[in-house]
Amino acid sequence: MALETRIYQKKRTIKFGALLKASLSDMYHSRFLARQLAERDIKAQYRQSYLGIVWAFIMPLATAIVWIVLNSSGTIALSDTGIPYPVYAFSGTLIWSIVVAAINSPLQSTNAARGILTKINFPKEALLVSGVYKLLFDSFIKIILLVLFVFIYGVGFHWSILLFPLAILGAVLFGTTLGLFVTPLGLLYKDIGKIITFGLQFLMYVTPVVYAIPKTGIMHTLMLYNPITPIVLTARDLVVGFSPEHINYFFGVILVCLPLLFLGLIIYRISIPIIVERLSA
């Protein structure tokens, strides 16, 4: 049997095709590692906690409650959303929290593995995949909760809800792609992670998370251009049984994300050795 040969040297030319192939092949071959890492983190997280699963949705729930109270007490006046406001707010914050978690996931997963990145050679793509597994696990719980919520508020069952998980996959794809691009820089500079947390807080207000898109004005334009808008709206429309108005933009975003995801994977693969060199021994 011929032995596998590896060559390490400074890369002079970049072959995108070969890199992508290697990246995807590593991803496939390390599926057990990815699952194992995700399982490890999930188990460890819940074993050392009494509230456990509650932490997955307490943040979006709290944000939703704040807005529900603000709205019902008349402190702020929001335009009509077409569905009971609590359903609107809670679905918004839940979907938003999934997008945010997806954006943070690649950087977080890679950062958590700093210790082994500098010592052991393993397929780094497994870290990304384990991040996606963890996202899907959390999202699954959130989805169940949201569906319960929708029924409690009497929105009723619509067949379109079966497509809702697909919209969530879209959200995960979008977030992971975006997160992948900031990961190399974020590993080098702590600022990047902080900027993302900071920036996302503001981004929420130009996304129809807790209020609908206004009819006119600068916010109208901003919110329509925001690529997260179609993700949040499409997902919510599918849950409550509206016909998804922004489905075209939604598909547009997904179509752009796919090649970008591959590009992100290639950049990630090239960057890791360069970054490991700059991390602690």
Place this chain on the structure above:
Amino acid sequence: MSQNKPIKSDNEVLVKVEGLSKKFCKDLKTSLWYGIKDLISGVRGSNEVSELRSKEFWAVKDINFELRRGECLGLIGHNGAGKSTLLKILNGLINPDIGKVTIKGRVGALIELGAGFNPILSGRENIYNNGAILGFTRKEIDGKLDEIISFAELEEFIDMPVQHYSSGMKVRLGFAVAAQMEPDVLIIDEVLAVGDLGFILKCFKTIDTILPRTAVIFVSHNMPMISRICSTVILMESGKPVFIGENVSKGIDLYYNTFLTGEDSDVVFTDNSLNFINASVDGVISENNIYNVKWGESIELNLNLKNISLTKKPFISLVIYDKEQRAVAEIYPESQELIDIQKNTDINFSFNIKNIYLSKGVYNITLNASEKPSFNFYYKIHKAITLRVEHDKQMWTSFLLDSEAINS
């Protein structure tokens, strides 16, 4: 590392390193900034020549070697000589700036044991975590689980959270998992230093069994270990290879010599009644304060001390330390006459030390002065004199006894 693989006799080159260099940066902020630049040039695939930028230095410079199956390369040198950096390049964790590494076959690295352990989870669960990182499939781990647990001798505690393990237990578990690898190239950094003696012996037994069908690269500061398993050594000094060769003893000698410069005597105890002046070997001229002695030779050791407040000549005893700072022999010269002496005078001692069968190498001698043998110490000084024993054979033990065959 299990024993069911046939030993391959063909001596193919498994590791080939050509003109390998790697630069590092001394300053964190600059280093991160260069990181950004390298990221950009890396993604663009630029053809930039690798020259030193400001605040950079060569951590590894111009390393060349080839390693075949069955050979073991020892990497030795001071801390910060670039050994670990070289290992990281060989392991594919970082890319070289100049040069090329070609590695054939599966690479196993014993650089960090127990990677991926989560302290909350049990030993059993962590075997899967660690195994997955080392590249095993679930099936492989299932099959090897019992062997791993028994090798680690952790049957009783395997379902306890790893955070309650002692550090030795963690290392044992980590090694037990790693020992299941069947690598063609094995990279070992100093991970085996932890753990109790029994376990270290077990580790080396395992390594011994895989040596014949593996190319091993071994980093250690433990020279006896190096001379025990290595067939070639590279001595590195500030990134550069100062010695490469199959003469392992010579490499080790050179390594020890790098520590010899500027060695001063250390007074470790004194009651201010005595002072050391000097020591010498009769008829030998010292080089850099080291006296050369031929193996098996008898020498006359002269010691001069200044007596400050004693009224009787003190009893002198000597301890010989080898280069690893292990005490290897004691000298209690017989028939010392502890006669009356004057205060504030010099006192001289001459001892005949017969047939020095110390093996080749450098030895430091510690001098003790006391009222009687092992009673009421006045003075103790390390490295009162340094001897270099000359012989053509390099030993990793401290003694080479005089012997010959009896032929009837």
